[in-house]
Amino acid sequence: MLSYALRRIALLVPVLIGLSMLVFVIGRLLPGDPVLLAAGPNASGEQVAALRAEFGMDLPIPVQYYRYVSGLLQGDWGRSLMSRGPVLDDLRVYLPATLELVFAAMALAIVVGVLAGLLSAVYRNGWVDYLVRLVSLASISMPRFFLGLLLQLVFAMWLGWAVLGGRFPLMGTPPPVVTGMLTVDCLLAGDIDAFWLALKHLTLPAVAMCLSPLATITRMMRASTLEVLQQDYVMTARALGIPPGKLLFKHVLRNAMSATLTVIGLYFGWLLGGTVLVETVFDWPGIGLYATKSILTQDFMPVMGVVLTIGSLFVFFNLCVDLLYGVINPKVRLQ
Amino acid sequence: MSVVHVPVAAADFVVDTPNGSDNWGRAIYRLRQSWLSVVGLVMVLLLLLLAIAGPWLAPFPEHLLGGINTGMRFKPPSSAHWMGTNEVGQDVLSLVLGGARTSLLAGLAVVSAAAVTGTIIGALAGYLGGWTDEILMRIADLKLTLPGLILAMAVAAALGAGFGIMVFAIALSWWPGFARLVRGEVLSKREEVYVLAARALGAGPIRILWRHILPNILSPVIVKMSLDVGFAVLTVASLGFVGIGIKPPTPEWGMMLSTARGYMPDFWWIAIFPGLAIFVSVLSFNLLGDGLRDVLDPKSRR
Amino acid sequence: MSDTSPLLEIRDLHLGMRSYEGEAHVLNGVNLTIRRGEIWGLAGETGCGKSLTGMSISRLITTPPGRYMGGEIRFQGRDLLALGEPEMRKLRGRHIGMIFQDPSTNLNPVLRIGDQVTDVALQVASHSPELFGLGLGASRSQVRAAARSKAIEMLERVGIDNAAQRARDFPHQFSGGMRQRVLIAMALVGEPELLIADEPTTALDVTLQAQILQLLRDLVASSNTSVLLITHNLGVVAQICSHVAVMYAGHIVESGRTAEVLGSPAHPYSQALLAALPKAGVARGQLANLPGRVPSLVHAPPGCRFAPRCSRAVVQCSAQLPASAQLSDSHQAACIRLDAEVAA
Numbered sequence: 013m014l015s016y017a018l019r020r021i022a023l024l025v026p027v028l029i030g031l032s033m034l035v036f037v038i039g040r041l042l043p044g045d046p047v048l049l050a051a052g053p054n055a056s057g058e059q060v061a062a063l064r065a066e067f068g069m070d071l072p073i074p075v076q077y078y079r080y081v082s083g084l085l086q087g088d089w090g091r092s093l094m095s096r097g098p099v100l101d102d103l104r105v106y107l108p109a110t111l112e113l114v115f116a117a118m119a120l121a122i123v124v125g126v127l128a129g130l131l132s133a134v135y136r137n138g139w140v141d142y143l144v145r146l147v148s149l150a151s152i153s154m155p156r157f158f159l160g161l162l163l164q165l166v167f168a169m170w171l172g173w174a175v176l177g178g179r180f181p182l183m184g185t186p187p188p189v190v191t192g193m194l195t196v197d198c199l200l201a202g203d204i205d206a207f208w209l210a211l212k213h214l215t216l217p218a219v220a221m222c223l224s225p226l227a228t229i230t231r232m233m234r235a236s237t238l239e240v241l242q243q244d245y246v247m248t249a250r251a252l253g254i255p256p257g258k259l260l261f262k263h264v265l266r267n268a269m270s271a272t273l274t275v276i277g278l279y280f281g282w283l284l285g286g287t288v289l290v291e292t293v294f295d296w297p298g299i300g301l302y303a304t305k306s307i308l309t310q311d312f313m314p315v316m317g318v319v320l321t322i323g324s325l326f327v328f329f330n331l332c333v334d335l336l337y338g339v340i341n342p343k344v345r346l347q
Numbered sequence: 348m349s350v351v352h353v354p355v356a357a358a359d360f361v362v363d364t365p366n367g368s369d370n371w372g373r374a375i376y377r378l379r380q381s382w383l384s385v386v387g388l389v390m391v392l393l394l395l396l397l398a399i400a401g402p403w404l405a406p407f408p409e410h411l412l413g414g415i416n417t418g419m420r421f422k423p424p425s426s427a428h429w430m431g432t433n434e435v436g437q438d439v440l441s442l443v444l445g446g447a448r449t450s451l452l453a454g455l456a457v458v459s460a461a462a463v464t465g466t467i468i469g470a471l472a473g474y475l476g477g478w479t480d481e482i483l484m485r486i487a488d489l490k491l492t493l494p495g496l497i498l499a500m501a502v503a504a505a506l507g508a509g510f511g512i513m514v515f516a517i518a519l520s521w522w523p524g525f526a527r528l529v530r531g532e533v534l535s536k537r538e539e540v541y542v543l544a545a546r547a548l549g550a551g552p553i554r555i556l557w558r559h560i561l562p563n564i565l566s567p568v569i570v571k572m573s574l575d576v577g578f579a580v581l582t583v584a585s586l587g588f589v590g591i592g593i594k595p596p597t598p599e600w601g602m603m604l605s606t607a608r609g610y611m612p613d614f615w616w617i618a619i620f621p622g623l624a625i626f627v628s629v630l631s632f633n634l635l636g637d638g639l640r641d642v643l644d645p646k647s648r649r
Numbered sequence: 650m651s652d653t654s655p656l657l658e659i660r661d662l663h664l665g666m667r668s669y670e671g672e673a674h675v676l677n678g679v680n681l682t683i684r685r686g687e688i689w690g691l692a693g694e695t696g697c698g699k700s701l702t703g704m705s706i707s708r709l710i711t712t713p714p715g716r717y718m719g720g721e722i723r724f725q726g727r728d729l730l731a732l733g734e735p736e737m738r739k740l741r742g743r744h745i746g747m748i749f750q751d752p753s754t755n756l757n758p759v760l761r762i763g764d765q766v767t768d769v770a771l772q773v774a775s776h777s778p779e780l781f782g783l784g785l786g787a788s789r790s791q792v793r794a795a796a797r798s799k800a801i802e803m804l805e806r807v808g809i810d811n812a813a814q815r816a817r818d819f820p821h822q823f824s825g826g827m828r829q830r831v832l833i834a835m836a837l838v839g840e841p842e843l844l845i846a847d848e849p850t851t852a853l854d855v856t857l858q859a860q861i862l863q864l865l866r867d868l869v870a871s872s873n874t875s876v877l878l879i880t881h882n883l884g885v886v887a888q889i890c891s892h893v894a895v896m897y898a899g900h901i902v903e904s905g906r907t908a909e910v911l912g913s914p915a916h917p918y919s920q921a922l923l924a925a926l927p928k929a930g931v932a933r934g935q936l937a938n939l940p941g942r943v944p945s946l947v948h949a950p951p952g953c954r955f956a957p958r959c960s961r962a963v964v965q966c967s968a969q970l971p972a973s974a975q976l977s978d979s980h981q982a983a984c985i986r987l988d989a990e991v992a993a
Contacts, residue, residue: 031492031493034493035493149383149630149633152633153577154626155584155622155626157604158604161608162619165611165615281492284494285493285494285496288589289589308504308590310504310505312501318494318497319493319497319501322493322494323489323493
């Protein structure tokens with residue numbers, strides 16, 4: 013297991029390098045001269061030239077790339093025109109918010125999706141199955157931001173059950189920042205009341221985000237469970253009296269999870285990049301909102317920072333999935 | 348627990364198989380079997396009809412060009428205005444119909460552009476192999492790890508407003524999926540006998556790809572295209588929601604949703620109908636795409 | 650329950666299977682009686698219904714598409730067809746064990762060998778703790794420990810050396826023969842009274858075949874377990890079975906002690922089967938062949954289903970299913986021609 017893990021981790025390095033190169037290229041290709049923007053409209057030609065030299069924009073491309081990467085590694089991810097501060101600092105604030113949202117959404121999607129897929133396969137062609145399949149199809153087609161709006165409309169405005177937006181009530185006292193994820197920090201600080209408040213705020217956006225991974229996970233679980241149920245070893249287990257609960261959750265589940273795991277890993281990455289609109293609707297201060305605002309003000313350093321972060325995390329999440337595979341399916345470790 | 352395990356013996360009793368009708372006949376038969384797919388097909392055709400004929404079907408076509416009617420602001424759905432009116436008195440139904448054209452055409456354009464680009468790249472990578480393959484596919488893989496929506500937004504915002512630019516920006520993030528699909532298909536078809544025969548006769552790679560291989564890999568590409576249109580429409584609406592891409596007065600569903608936000612919950616219809624329009628469009632294309640996949644590529648059936 | 654009453658009695662069992670073409674009448678009045686300690690071979694060609702018979706005993710056939718149209722399966726006096734699923738589950742593993750054909754697909758690839766055997770033992774222990782020497786008040790950990798040690802003991806008995814250590818391995822780390830032994834261990838760990846083995850050696854090469862059969866014979870001898878060995882290979886039947894039943898198109902056409910049936914087959918089908926076996930002394934190119942095909946079971950001919958291919962058929966054969974003619978105290982065959990001969 014260990015050698016398998018090490019091999020997988022070693023693969024990270026070239027991928028991250030490639031990622032940084034790609035982001036660098038994209039960043040350079042985007043029009044809008046950051047030097048001119050930084051200099052302001054009244055700068056003279058000399059001032060602009062001086063700034064250009066200071067930014068290192070007059071150096072050959074490979075050198076620029078090298079400076080870029082060393083800058084990244086040292087924590088210099090550029091500055092945001094909007095916040096007038098280092099991008100990395102902004103990310104440190106905004107990233108945990110999005111992570112919290114993504115984790116909550118995926119938790120919902122995995123728990124409900126796996127269960128729904130399993131049951132859908134076991135009671136194949138029963139009403140449960142048809143209901144699940146119909147809801148799945150509708151879920152994938154539903155635009156997240158529209159769903160968010162609907163949820164706000166129904167649950168916050170009409171029924172008054174949930175909260176409209178934001179992460180935490182303005183009047184409340186948030187817990188000390190440990191992870192940046194409010195719910196976790198509340199639990200760590202032992203503040204249960206604050207925890208419930210944070211959870212209330214997290215609910216609607218998490219539900220809005222979770223539907224499309226939930227639908228896909230359900231579909232995949234259903235398909236793989238159906239396949240596993242046809243296998244001989246399931247018949248043998250049944251023939252020897254293994255009770256249905258244990259059969260399903262121990263003998264069947266572990267075999268059916270494989271394909272779904274891949275999808276789960278992919279979705280972690282996709283959701284990270286897909287929170288943009290939900291964050292807008294719910295006023296959730298995450299990297300999606302950060303990137304959007306930056307884009308609208310033609311401030312591209314933050315955007316590149318966000319893109320690089322999401323790309324790296326995507327790769328990292330898929331690594332975790334690979335490692336999990338090794339745990340669940342022992343044959344994979346031999347690869 | 349109804350665990351299905353049909354014993355082998357039962358299968359032995361299937362003596363006859365249905366007559367081998369031609370491929371198309373069987374395809375149509377299979378498509379008809381899934382009524383949901385037929386529903387999808389009908390809905391898509393309706394939508395396309397609306398997209399093309401939108402401006403002529405709209406009851407208040409002048410609103411599509413920016414005309415307003417401040418006397419009729421915020422009217423709820425009624426017989427005169429089936430979907431009510433918005434904050435400047437425009438008929439929501441007309442706007443939704445007009446938006447159909449924009450969103451659907453944009454979605455189709457995006458998928459087509461991505462399909463063409465991806466096919467070219469994937470075909471070259473698959474056929475030529477070696478370094479070309481490695482480099483192109485590494486780029487495609489890396490691209491897939493980057494957030495497509497954010498990049499599309501950034502590119503579109505940087506390049507300015509406009510239909511074409513928006514399509515270009517979104518297609519930029521879409522091509523890797525097609526590239527990988529086509530590459531896989533080309534790889535498998537590359538060693539087929541008819542390709543070897545063509546090579547023996549002196550045909551160059553372009554000719555082989557164009558005349559021999561590509562026609563045979565059309566099915567999965569078409570399936571992917573149909574499955575992707577829905578999400579392309581969604582992406583277009585997403586950009587509109589944020590305010591990038593299409594500029595007013597051209598109606599766009601996403602943009603309509605965005606402005607409608609401020610008027611909820613009292614004037615809910617301004618938001619609900621465009622949102623429903625997006626949902627229905629995406630659903631229709633997904634149903635159709637599922638059906639097409641079952642028909643053209645039955646091996647991937649559930 | 651005295652030892653002389655039969656362990657298993659299948660009486661006039663009819664099973665229909667829904668398929669493309671209609672409902673196939675796959676089991677057509679099956680009659681079989683197994684007593685304690687008997688090793689029955691159920692022989693016949695592919696598709697004759699022998700696997701279905703075996704699976705019917707364990708009630709593993711889903712209904713639909715299956716449908717029991719009549720008859721009963723009495724196990725230790727109880728009609729299994731009338732039992733609900735929870736009741737059947739108590740029987741499976743503990744009173745009825747099963748082994749299937751292919752050892753490479755019958756073990757769960759992601760669970761350790763020891764776990765798979767222990768799972769069966771655990772299940773048995775929950776219904777019959779006394780089997781492991783536990784009282785009713787035993788704690789969960791005690792039960793688990795007892796099940797685990799029974800599982801390891803069973804693995805050793807089937808011939809897996811170093812069982813405690815190998816129990817931590819996964820199926821892909823075992824060879825085909827070892828896997829089959831594991832399956833046998835799983836089937837016998839609950840000390841069932843009846844073991845149903847569906848082609849247990851078909852997927853193995855000949856040397857392994859002999860080993861496994863020997864193992865089976867030794868294991869069941871010591872515990873007086875009855876066996877229903879489903880096979881298409883009469884050689885296997887000759888090797889370990891005390892009794893044999895020959896099946897054709899859903900009906901048992903002949904049954905009795907192995908020596909009697911194989912030595913002097915009475916039913917035309919059995920005779921043809923045995924004649925078709927290549928034997929030493931037969932000249933090359935002279936394999937006896939049985940003309941014709943198995944009939945469609947959706948549109949099955951009434952009466953004896955072998956009649957269309959039978960060289961001794963008469964008109965009455967197709968009128969109704971022939972009753973079994975008793976040829977000796979254990980040997981019977983379903984052929985009206987024999988009936989007449991016996992009566993004569």
